[in-house]
Amino acid sequence: MPGFVGHTIANTAVLAGTTFVMRSQGWSWQDVIAVDAGIAIASLVLSPDMDLFNSKSMKGWGWLRVFWWPYSKLAKHRDRLHIPILGTAVRWLYVATLLFLLLVLFRFWFRRIGLSVDFDFAGDTDDIIYNALYLVDVFLGAVLADTTHYVLDIISTKLKRLVPRRLRDRYDRYAQNHYDREHRPPRGRAWISEEGQR
Ligand SMILES: [Zn+2]
Numbered sequence: 001m002p003g004f005v006g007h008t009i010a011n012t013a014v015l016a017g018t019t020f021v022m023r024s025q026g027w028s029w030q031d032v033i034a035v036d037a038g039i040a041i042a043s044l045v046l047s048p049d050m051d052l053f054n055s056k057s058m059k060g061w062g063w064l065r066v067f068w069w070p071y072s073k074l075a076k077h078r079d080r081l082h083i084p085i086l087g088t089a090v091r092w093l094y095v096a097t098l099l100f101l102l103l104v105l106f107r108f109w110f111r112r113i114g115l116s117v118d119f120d121f122a123g124d125t126d127d128i129i130y131n132a133l134y135l136v137d138v139f140l141g142a143v144l145a146d147t148t149h150y151v152l153d154i155i156s157t158k159l160k161r162l163v164p165r166r167l168r169d170r171y172d173r174y175a176q177n178h179y180d181r182e183h184r185p186p187r188g189r190a191w192i193s194e195e196g197q198r
Contacts, residue, residue, distance in 0.1 A: 002156045004049070004056035010152050011043040011145050018144065034134045038141020046091045046142065048082045048149050051075035067098055078153065084146040092139065 002010070015036055022032045047057040053072040058065050071094055081087040160168065 002152045006156075007047065007049075007149050007152060008043060010148050011039060014144060014148050015039045015043075018141070030134070031137050034137035035141035035144075038138035038143075039145040040141075041138070042088065042142035042145035043149075046088075046095065048084075048087055048091075048146055048153075049077075050091060051079070051081055052077045082150060082153065084150050085143055088139070088142050088146045092142065 018035055018039065019032055022035065023029075045057070045060060047055075049055040049057045050068055051072055052058065053065070053069065058068060058072070061068060071091075075081040075090075081090055163171075
C-alpha cells in the first residue's frame, strides 16, 4: 500500500544514500552515475508494479504500455516477479527482447526501402567488456531499487495488519470509493480485486 509516491520517496533516499556511500569509498563518478541510473530506471519506468496494468508506473508509459500488456497478463500482481533480482532480470530481459525485435524490424524495413544502415556495433573486444561493466553497475542499482520496493511492500502489509479491523475496513471502503470515482474499468473487464490494489 505504500503506493507510487511512497516507493518514489524511499528510492530517492536510496539513490542519495548510495551516491554518498560510493563516493566516500572512492568509486568513480562514472560508476556512481551508472548505479544511480539503474535505481532511477527501476523506480520510474521498470518498477515491480509493472505487473499491474492499471498502476501509476504503467501510466507513465502512455500508449507505449501496450507493450507491457503481455507482461502484466503473465505476471500476477505481487507474485514471484515482485521478488528482486528474479523480477529485475525478467523485466530487463523483457525490454531487451522488445528493443532487439524493434531493431530487427527496422533493419528489415530499411532494407525494403533500399536504405543501407550499418547496425554493426562491433568494436574492440576490450571496449565491449569495459562498457559491459557499466551495465553491471546499472543492473546492481536496479536490484537495489527493487529490493527497497519489495521490503517496503512487505513492511506496509505487516503494519496494516496491526491496525484494528474496524478502522481498516473503513479505510478500504474510502480507498475503493476513491478508486471507483477516479478510474474507469477497461472495456469488458472487471475491476481488479481489492487485494490487487495493495
Ligand atoms: Zn509493489
